[in-house]
Amino acid sequence: MELFDLLARLHSKREESLRLLQGFVELESFSHDKAGVDQLGKHLVEVFSSFPVQAECIKEETVGNHLRFQLGEGKKQILLIGHLDTVYPRGTLERMPFQVDGNQAKGPGVIDIKGSYVMVYHLFELIADLDLDDYQIVWLLTSDEEIGSPNGKKIVKEEAARSQVVLVLEPATDRGALKTARKGSGKFTLEVKGISAHAGLNPEDGANAIEELAYQITKIVPLADHSKGTTLNTGEISGGQLFNVVPNYGSAIIDVRVSELSEAVRIETAFRELTVRNPRTQLHITGSVYRPPLVKTEETNQLFQLTQEIGRLLGIELEEAMVGGGSDGNFAAETGTPVLDGLGVFGGGAHSPEEFLWIDSLAERTALLYGLISTFIQRDYFGGDVR
Numbered sequence: 001m002e003l004f005d006l007l008a009r010l011h012s013k014r015e016e017s018l019r020l021l022q023g024f025v026e027l028e029s030f031s032h033d034k035a036g037v038d039q040l041g042k043h044l045v046e047v048f049s050s051f052p053v054q055a056e057c058i059k060e061e062t063v064g065n066h067l068r069f070q071l072g073e074g075k076k077q078i079l080l081i082g083h084l085d086t087v088y089p090r091g092t093l094e095r096m097p098f099q100v101d102g103n104q105a106k107g108p109g110v111i112d113i114k115g116s117y118v119m120v121y122h123l124f125e126l127i128a129d130l131d132l133d134d135y136q137i138v139w140l141l142t143s144d145e146e147i148g149s150p151n152g153k154k155i156v157k158e159e160a161a162r163s164q165v166v167l168v169l170e171p172a173t174d175r176g177a178l179k180t181a182r183k184g185s186g187k188f189t190l191e192v193k194g195i196s197a198h199a200g201l202n203p204e205d206g207a208n209a210i211e212e213l214a215y216q217i218t219k220i221v222p223l224a225d226h227s228k229g230t231t232l233n234t235g236e237i238s239g240g241q242l243f244n245v246v247p248n249y250g251s252a253i254i255d256v257r258v259s260e261l262s263e264a265v266r267i268e269t270a271f272r273e274l275t276v277r278n279p280r281t282q283l284h285i286t287g288s289v290y291r292p293p294l295v296k297t298e299e300t301n302q303l304f305q306l307t308q309e310i311g312r313l314l315g316i317e318l319e320e321a322m323v324g325g326g327s328d329g330n331f332a333a334e335t336g337t338p339v340l341d342g343l344g345v346f347g348g349g350a351h352s353p354e355e356f357l358w359i360d361s362l363a364e365r366t367a368l369l370y371g372l373i374s375t376f377i378q379r380d381y382f383g384g385d386v387r
């Protein structure tokens with residue numbers, strides 16, 4: 001079937017798509033709610049049991065279980081990445097119920113990332129027509145992506161390392177652009193211990209932790225390098241008890257974003273090398289650049305151009321974007337396997353009470369994803385080499 005006809009067929013599945021989406025959205029799956037995440041996982045296994053897939057539940061103790069679906073058993077693996085968790089705590093649905101309004105669907109997680117489950121559902125229907133002899137398609141859903149994948153990242157890297165390509169089903173930008181680069185993220189905490197004393201009677205006996213902290217912050221600010229995309233934000237500070245007491249404690253939490261791996265190293269080194277000005281205070285630094293940057297490579301560029309070519313067959317002119325936020329695509333890219341991110345649906349207001357999905361993006365981006373995967377297979381895009 002021509003891709004354009006296939007798009008029309010997908011558009012005609014609107015009611016079925018919305019029913020599926022509602023089922024996914026109404027199972028709330030906040031990152032810190034293991035029971036909720038696991039329940040959504042069970043539901044997905046049930047829904048996808050109508051396909052010839054192998055479903056594997058990767059058990060976790062504290063966070064939700066991860067899920068892995070596999071279609072086909074060929075040597076070459078195409079990895080699709082999504083996640084089960086959302087940023088919305090249980091009960092959010094009461095204020096933010098699933099709703100359909102014209103071309104918009106609203107509800108917690110509609111674009112990030114439950115709309116993509118509907119895409120994969122239709123993808124698996126379509127892929128039954130393809131010859132998967134040499135390929136397997138793996139759809140990995142981590143349970144803790146929204147909190148930086150503390151547990152999921154290991155599995156993401158293992159799967160990415162044995163894949164030919166990684167397609168991340170995070171939402172596209174609000175304008176529908178794909179994500180060919182993402183910044184890496186870091187979090188650092190500075191704690192200063194001082195000595196308390198009366199501000200009037202014996203201030204000289206004290207060691208002011210807040211003053212020391214303020215000094216350290218002035219050392220951190222110049223670490224930013226906008227020409228390289230490195231930014232720092234001192235976003236939280238605390239300390240002190242009363243204005244007339246020399247404070248014995250102060251702390252600051254700093255957000256770091258980097259576009260280049262070398263910058264992650266530079267920033268981590270600089271934090272480790274901070275030293276106190278007042279020798280009667282103590283400085284304790286924790287943190288790291290926990291998510292590496294997803295750097296655009298030549299392979300990513302070729303993938304993007306191929307996707308653009310397929311987009312034109314569907315009548316869309318795809319753009320690309322570099323974004324500040326991270327995803328599991330960042331961890332996948334660390335393995336050297338080419339990664340294309342933002343291949344999911346789109347709308348607006350991700351992570352906010354206004355989150356919405358453009359309903360027609362479901363069909364459009366499913367056709368695009370199918371077009372891309374079928375092109376990989378039909379053109380033997382990866383050649384004879386198996387990673």
Ligand SMILES: [Zn+2]
Binds near residue numbers: 083112145170171327
């Ligand atoms: Zn997401």
